[in-house]
Amino acid sequence: MHLNQVPESLNDVEVIAPNLKRKLSGVTSTIIQLVPLQRANGLGIVTIGPGLPATLPHIGWADLRGAWFKPRNRPFRIWHARRNTEMVAGIILRSVLRMKFKLLFTSAAQRDHRSFTKWLIRQMDGVIATSGKSGSFLKVPHRVIMHGIDTEKFYPPQNEEDAFSASGLPGKYLVGCSGRIRPSKGTDLFVDAMINLLPKYPEWTAVMTGRTTAEFSGFEKDLRGRIAAAGLQDRILFLGEVPDVRVWYRRMTLYVAPSRNEGFGLTPLEAMSSQTAVVASDAGAYAEMIELETGAVVPAGDGLALEKAIEPYLADPAKCEAAAKAGLAHVRANFPLQKEASSILEVYETIFADERVG
Structure with a gap:
C-alpha cells in the first residue's frame, strides 16, 4: 500500500x-x-x-x-x-x-x-x-x-548563508535561544544573563526566536524595557517567528535552553545536530541528552547558575567549538x-x- x-x-x-x-x-x-x-x-x-x-x-x-x-x-x-x-x-x-x-x-x-x-x-x-x-x-x-531528531534536517553550517556574518547583526559570535516568549521558557532568565554578560564580551550578540502570544505581550514589553535600560537593544534582539529556525541554529556559536519546565524539549538536540554548543536547564529531558563534553546543565529557574554556566563559553569561543563537535557526534550516535x-x-x-x- x-x-x-x-x-x-x-x-x-x-x-x-x-x-x-x-x-x-x-x-x-x-x-x-x-x-x-x-x-x-x-x-x-x-x-x-x-x-x-x-x-x-x-x-x-x-x-x-x-x-x-x-x-x-x-x-x-x-x-x-x-x-x-x-x-x-x-x-x-x-x-x-x-x-x-x-x-x-x-x-x-x-x-x-x-x-x-x-x-x-x-x-x-x-x-x-x-x-x-x-x-x-x-x-x-x-x-x-x-x-x-532528523539529523539530515538539522545539520552543521555548509555555506555562507549559515555563517554569522549573513545575519547582518553586530559582533562576531551569536548566542541565542528558541521558543515562545514566556516565563515557562525562561526567556527572562536568558535576557537577564545577557544584560549582565554582554557588556564584558563585546564580540557577542544575543537573539531570541519565537512567537509572543497576546497573553505574554506585557512580559515581552517588560523584557524590552530592561534591555533598553541597559543600552543593549542593538545586541539583545527579539527576532519573532523566523521562516526557518534551522539556519539560526547554524549561525549560533552557543545555544541556551533556559526553560523552567518542559515536557521533553528537542531544541538542545536540534542545536547540537547543527554543531552548536549548548547550555541548558535541567527541565524536561535536557539533563539526559547533554553530556559534560557537549555542554552544561544547571538547575531550572536558577538565573545565577545559568549566567555562570554561559560565561565560560562567551569568554572562550574555542570551548564552544570543542563542545559543538562533541555534541554533533553525540546526537548522530544516540538521537537520530x-x-x-x-x-x-x-x-x-x-x-x-x-x-x-x-
Whole structure:
C-alpha cells in the first residue's frame, strides 16, 4: 500500500496511532515524524483523528468496524496512545467493544500522575517513557525510549548563508535561544544573563526566536524595557517567528535552553545536530541528552547558575567549538529519529509476541 493511500480495509494494519487533539502539539509532531519512518521499516501503521497532514496514512472511525477481526499476519492490532483520551478510547475498543487490540501508552509527563491516569496506565499492555525522569513517575514496567531528531534536517553550517556574518547583526559570535516568549521558557532568565554578560564580551550578540502570544505581550514589553535600560537593544534582539529556525541554529556559536519546565524539549538536540554548543536547564529531558563534553546543565529557574554556566563559553569561543563537535557526534550516535522508530518497533514486536488478545 502506497504511503499516501487511505486503506480500504484493516487487513494489513498492525498498529493504529491515534491523534485525538486538533491543535498542533509535541505529540502530534511526534506522530507526523515517526509514522513515515515506521512504514518505511515495513510496519503496517496508520493514524486516526484530526489535525494530521493528508500525507499520512489515515483511517476514519467507521473503518474501526474491521477491528473485530484480526489483521492478516497478526493476532491483534496495537493501539498506540500518547494521551489520556487516547488511552480511554483504547480501553473502550478493547475491553468494552471487545475488538482485537492491545494497548500501548507513551508517557512524557514528569510529575506524579493523578489517580485516574494511574488507573489508565495500569490497563495498558505496554508502556514507554520518553525519558528516565518521566519513567521515574511510573509504577508499572516500562521501557525508556527518548525522542530523536532528523539529523539530515538539522545539520552543521555548509555555506555562507549559515555563517554569522549573513545575519547582518553586530559582533562576531551569536548566542541565542528558541521558543515562545514566556516565563515557562525562561526567556527572562536568558535576557537577564545577557544584560549582565554582554557588556564584558563585546564580540557577542544575543537573539531570541519565537512567537509572543497576546497573553505574554506585557512580559515581552517588560523584557524590552530592561534591555533598553541597559543600552543593549542593538545586541539583545527579539527576532519573532523566523521562516526557518534551522539556519539560526547554524549561525549560533552557543545555544541556551533556559526553560523552567518542559515536557521533553528537542531544541538542545536540534542545536547540537547543527554543531552548536549548548547550555541548558535541567527541565524536561535536557539533563539526559547533554553530556559534560557537549555542554552544561544547571538547575531550572536558577538565573545565577545559568549566567555562570554561559560565561565560560562567551569568554572562550574555542570551548564552544570543542563542545559543538562533541555534541554533533553525540546526537548522530544516540538521537537520530530512526533510532527512536526502531526502538518503538522492538516494543511492538514484544507485545505481538504475546499472542493472547487483551
